[in-house]
Structures are given as structure tokens and as C-alpha cells.
Amino acid sequence: MNIENTQSQMRKGVLEFCILSIIQRGEAYPSDIIEEMKKSNLQLLEGTLYPLLTRLKNADLLNYRWVESSGGPPRKYFSLTEKGTAFYQLLENTWREMADGVERVIGNAEKLSVVGSELLDESQLTPDNLQLTPDNLQLTPDNPQLTTDNPKPTTDNSQPTTNN
Numbered sequence: 001m002n003i004e005n006t007q008s009q010m011r012k013g014v015l016e017f018c019i020l021s022i023i024q025r026g027e028a029y030p031s032d033i034i035e036e037m038k039k040s041n042l043q044l045l046e047g048t049l050y051p052l053l054t055r056l057k058n059a060d061l062l063n064y065r066w067v068e069s070s071g072g073p074p075r076k077y078f079s080l081t082e083k084g085t086a087f088y089q090l091l092e093n094t095w096r097e098m099a100d101g102v103e104r105v106i107g108n109a110e111k112l113s114v115v116g117s118e119l120l121d122e123s124q125l126t127p128d129n130l131q132l133t134p135d136n137l138q139l140t141p142d143n144p145q146l147t148t149d150n151p152k153p154t155t156d157n158s159q160p161t162t163n164n
Helices: 003-024 030-039 046-058 082-106
Strands: 062-069 072-080 112-115 118-121
Touching (some): 003 030, 003 046, 003 072, 072 082
Antiparallel strands (some): 062 072
């Protein structure tokens, strides 16, 4: 599998949301959008941006206005329409739900681990109470319970018990 292709697909999936996010803060000129994306380490080329802006405009999500420039041709500034604002809010809600779900899946949310038969919060895991190796981890069809040769961790000040 080609990692560059997967990374590209992931970027494309959030590109429209990021562009609308920039524009929803106020009128935006395309080169400013590209610059902000670049500062956020999200590479965006003009050849990608302009067709996307046109598609969003044709979907009545964006308006634009021409502004005369003192040093060159007039500039086209984009803003969200009412429909575009509503669409952006839906995308933002979707993004927050997805990002939260992904964080939970990859483990950056509250991490829980099973040790013995207890659930431990990440803050309770220490090298002293979690030493799982191929030699002391025994999960088999006959023994589906997690057992270790180490003392069972506790969450109070009492003495730990030993799994046998």
C-alpha cells in the first residue's frame, strides 16, 4: 500500500472543511487561504484551490466580490453565503464528532488498560504494576483470563495480592 496516496486522500477529506473554516472568519483572498494552509502544514496548490472555490461558488456556498488593487489586477475576495454558513456549521459538528471518535480509537482520549480483572486509569499504570511480557502473559482458549506473575495492582493502600 502506498502511504503517500493514503495521506493525500486524508488531506482531501478535510480540505473543503479547512477552506470554509478560513473563509467563515471573514472575506478571504485565495493567496491568503494558501498561505494560512501552508502555515498549518497543510499544503495547498492554486491548481487545487481555484477549482474547489468555483465548485463551492456554484453550489451557492460562497460569494465573491472584486476589489481594485493598487499594484495589479483586481482581487477576488470570497465569503460564505447564508447557505454556506449553515453548511460550514454542519461540517464543523461532523468534524468534531469524527475527531473525537478518532482520538478515542487511537488512544489519545482517556486511556484504560485491563490488568488482572481491574480496569486502571493511565495515571495508575507504572512500571511496578504493569510488566507484561510474552513469558508472563498467558491468554489461551483454555485460559481467557489475563494472568501475570506480577502482583495484582491495587488502587488503595492495602497490600497487593498475587495471582496464582
